[in-house]
Structures are given as structure tokens and as C-alpha cells.
Amino acid sequence: MSDQVLGMKCTSCGTVSYPKHAVCPNCRQETFEAVAIGGEGKVLTYTDVYALAIDYETRYLRLAMAELDDGIRVTGHLLADDPKLGMRIRTEIGTVREPGDKPIQGLQFHPI
Numbered sequence: 001m002s003d004q005v006l007g008m009k010c011t012s013c014g015t016v017s018y019p020k021h022a023v024c025p026n027c028r029q030e031t032f033e034a035v036a037i038g039g040e041g042k043v044l045t046y047t048d049v050y051a052l053a054i055d056y057e058t059r060y061l062r063l064a065m066a067e068l069d070d071g072i073r074v075t076g077h078l079l080a081d082d083p084k085l086g087m088r089i090r091t092e093i094g095t096v097r098e099p100g101d102k103p104i105q106g107l108q109f110h111p112i
């Protein structure tokens with residue numbers, strides 16, 4: 001698997017979305033090109049989800065919405081024991097679950 005997270009950039013207005021939308025949320029066009037996203041940003045909000053699929057080996061999953069320094073808002077797994085709104089994070093690709101020993105990769109946020 002690629003070690004980059006790909007967002008979709010609208011070929012009409014340049015708005016970057018992650019995950020992909022069927023239509024651009026800014027101009028309603030439907031053509032996109034893949035662009036790498038990632039880097040650092042800050043936590044906008046977070047929550048702990050306890051209603052997980054049966055193959056999760058954790059009691060809960062801490063999810064966050066973060067705003068990256070280039071303005072893109074993304075959702076991912078927040079790996080912080082003491083999360084705070086506005087805390088700085090860096091993005092990485094990591095294993096978020098392993099159903100049937102097949103790792104599923106996703107976006108993770110690490111405190112910095």
C-alpha cells in the first residue's frame with residue numbers, strides 16, 4: 001500500500017476533498033485528480049466510539065477531525081491519551097484494524 005494519503009483535487013476550482021466527494025463541495029463539478037495530503041495540523045474535534053465491529057480488539061476508537069496546515073479537513077484515528085482541542089498533530093498511515101489478519105490501513109494522528 002502507498003504510504004501517502006490521497007485527496008481529490010477538483011480540476012475546475014482546485015478545492016481538495018478527503019475523502020472523495022461525488023461532486024465538488026465548492027463548484028459542483030465532477031472531475032478530480034489525486035493529490036497527496038498530509039503533514040501537520042491541529043485537532044478541531046474528537047470523540048470516542050464504543051460501538052465497534054466485533055473484530056476490533058480495542059474497547060473504543062478515538063476519532064478526530066483535524067485541519068491540516070494547508071486548510072484541508074480530514075478525519076482519522078487520534079493516537080493521544082490526553083486529547084485536547086487545538087492540539088498539534090502530524091499525520092501518518094497506520095493499521096487501524098486487522099479483520100482476519102488482513103491489516104486495514106488508515107489515516108492516524110500523532111501528537112507533536
Ligand SMILES: [Zn+2]
Nearest residue numbers: 010013024027
Ligand atoms: Zn470545484
